[in-house]
Amino acid sequence: MGLHVSDFKSRQGAILSVGAAACAGLAGLLLWKACRKSKAPSTKGIRVAIIGTGWGVNVQVPQFRAAGLHIFAIFSRDQKRASQIAAQNRITHAFSDYSSLLSVDEVDLVSIVTPLHLHARQTIEAIMAGRNVLVDKPLCLNGDEAEQMLEAHQQRPDQVVIVDHELRFTPAFLRARKHLREGTIGAVLVVEANVLFPVPIGKFTWWADASKGGGVLGAIGSHVIDAFRFLLDAEIEEVSAILRTLVKELPDEDGRPMKVTSDDYACLQLKLVPRASVQLGPAWPSEDGHISAHATLSTRGKARVDNQLIFSGTKGAVIVNNSTGGLTVTNETGKVVDSIRGTGNPFATTGTRALGVALQKALGPEKDMSALEPAARVQDGLYVQYAIDAAKASSREDGKWIRAWNNNLEDY
Numbered sequence: 001m002g003l004h005v006s007d008f009k010s011r012q013g014a015i016l017s018v019g020a021a022a023c024a025g026l027a028g029l030l031l032w033k034a035c036r037k038s039k040a041p042s043t044k045g046i047r048v049a050i051i052g053t054g055w056g057v058n059v060q061v062p063q064f065r066a067a068g069l070h071i072f073a074i075f076s077r078d079q080k081r082a083s084q085i086a087a088q089n090r091i092t093h094a095f096s097d098y099s100s101l102l103s104v105d106e107v108d109l110v111s112i113v114t115p116l117h118l119h120a121r122q123t124i125e126a127i128m129a130g131r132n133v134l135v136d137k138p139l140c141l142n143g144d145e146a147e148q149m150l151e152a153h154q155q156r157p158d159q160v161v162i163v164d165h166e167l168r169f170t171p172a173f174l175r176a177r178k179h180l181r182e183g184t185i186g187a188v189l190v191v192e193a194n195v196l197f198p199v200p201i202g203k204f205t206w207w208a209d210a211s212k213g214g215g216v217l218g219a220i221g222s223h224v225i226d227a228f229r230f231l232l233d234a235e236i237e238e239v240s241a242i243l244r245t246l247v248k249e250l251p252d253e254d255g256r257p258m259k260v261t262s263d264d265y266a267c268l269q270l271k272l273v274p275r276a277s278v279q280l281g282p283a284w285p286s287e288d289g290h291i292s293a294h295a296t297l298s299t300r301g302k303a304r305v306d307n308q309l310i311f312s313g314t315k316g317a318v319i320v321n322n323s324t325g326g327l328t329v330t331n332e333t334g335k336v337v338d339s340i341r342g343t344g345n346p347f348a349t350t351g352t353r354a355l356g357v358a359l360q361k362a363l364g365p366e367k368d369m370s371a372l373e374p375a376a377r378v379q380d381g382l383y384v385q386y387a388i389d390a391a392k393a394s395s396r397e398d399g400k401w402i403r404a405w406n407n408n409l410e411d412y
Contacts, residue, residue: 046108046363047072049093049101051122053085055136056113059348060356061089064111067356068364072108075101098122102129108363109134113164115206116213120145123161127152132160132363134355138222139163139381141213143389146382153378160363163376163384165226166351169358172327172340174374176311176318177231179329179338183282186315186332188232191272191293193224195322196305204250204258215262217243217388220297223322225270225387226376227309228293231320232283234272235383236404237290241391242267246300268295268391271401283313325350 045068050056053076061071073093076082086094095101102110102125110126112119112135120140126133127149139146153161167173179185207214225236243263252258270293274284284291307322316331324342331337343350361371376384383405390404 044068044365045070046360047106048109048111049073049075049095049104049107050091050111050113051075051098051101052111052113052136053081054113056111057085057089059352060111060113061091063349063352064356064359067353068360069109069356072106073101073104098125099129102126102131107131109160109359111164112136116218117141117206117211119213120149123149124152127156127159127161130156130159134162134164134359135381136164137226137376137381137384138213138218138388139378139385143382143385146378146385150378150382160359160372161378162372163226163378163381164355165223165230165376165380166355167223167227167322167346168230168351168374168376169354170325170346170351172320172325172342172346173227173231175327175338175340176309176320176329179318180231180283180311181233184316184329184337185311185313185318186282187285188283188291188311188313189285190310190312191228191232191291192310192312193227193293193295193297193308194305194310195220195224195295195297195307196301196303197299197307198302198304199299201247201250204252204260208250208258208260208262210261210263215243215264215266216297216299217241217263217266217391220299221266221268221295221391222384222388224268224295224297224309225384226380227320228270228272229380229383230374230376231309231311232272232291233275234291235275236270236387236390237273238271238401239387239390239394239404240269240399240401241394242399243392243395246298264300265298266295266391268297269293270295270387270404322346 047070048064049072050060065071071091073095074082074086074091075095075098076085077096079096082094082096109132112122112133114122119135123133123135140149206212229235244265245260246264247260249257250260272291272293309320309322311318319328321342325344325346326342327340328336329338358371361368386405390402394400394402
């Protein structure tokens with residue numbers, strides 16, 4: 001059964017099944033009240049609550065701080081763990097009860113960086129509590145959940161709710177988008193994405209469980225699909241896909257073998273069409289044409305291929321290196337006409353920090369909402385989710401072409 005906004009409040013007690021007992025939540029709230037008077041640092045940065053103790057702590061905490069944001073609170077299901085992480089990372093407030101955290105008016109932004117199956121519930125609860133939200137990609141488990149999240153946001157349209165596709169804020173993406181819009185490489189004929197990188201075989205986690213949203217299609221494919229849409233001002237119309245599980249079992253924490261149900265290999269063919277609200281630009285071969293795209297994604301094997309997006313056109317090529325944040329633009333003779341030197345992982349460094357700067361400009365004293373122009377909105381997350389759903393449906397039918405979106409949303 002889906003989660004509906006209309007009956008949300010009556011089910012609030014069950015919204016976050018991973019929340020700790022009420023006493024732990026009360027302890028977190030009392031800790032916040034005590035620290036508010038004596039320990040809270042003085043800062044002009046917007047106050048961010050990080051929900052999740054992986055990427056949120058390891059990447060967002062240092063990069064958001066470097067961008068001028070104030071890491072106000074951390075949430076973990078376990079109060080002891082929340083307090084330990086808070087102490088280790090100089091975060092003043094620690095919570096294990098989600099509703100208690102959301103009740104704190106000082107929270108300017110909630111960053112949800114949790115397992116995928118929790119995104120919809122946590123995001124909707126945060127929206128209904130009046131909070132601005134940054135939610136990790138992909139948006140949620142499926143299109144139905146994404147539509148419910150959009151419905152919640154439409155009830156609170158003045159709040160900022162965006163998806164963490166941080167690559168949109170990198171210099172390479174913004175420059176590539178400009179070149180494609182201006183027709184530097186002529187009409188784009190073929191788009192390629194290749195992401196092959198070995199991940200050590202580890203323990204069984206939610207990432208190996210398809211029912212919880214694990215797998216390479218969601219973790220990496222969502223970035224690729226969003227990149228195609230963003231850089232080409234396009235929608236994914238149809239998808240043909242093959243998904244595979246190459247590693248069949250992983251041990252749990254006790255060493256017992258667990259069946260892996262998520263994909264660790266994905267091969268996608270995508271048919272893109274120009275977005276109706278965007279004037280047809282020089283990237284498109286013809287007024288009634290489409291652009292073909294192909295993506296190969298895997299975390300298995302020993303081959304390592306840079307995470308690259310390649311746009312091949314009639315007058316040149318645009319190559320974005322998502323391993324380094326670099327960009328190369330060539331003309332029809334192969335001469336480099338523009339480039340950006342990569343400086344490191346754009347997901348964990350350049351992109352996350354640039355996103356933090358934009359959030360500070362938009363939600364801080366400047367109130368410059370134009371800083372978030374590149375951001376992936378809930379609608380973007382919804383259309384990415386439609387494409388992911390279509391890819392899964394296609395794979396179940398041995399690669400049959402499946403339509404990736406319907407007409408129940410107006411173009412934007």
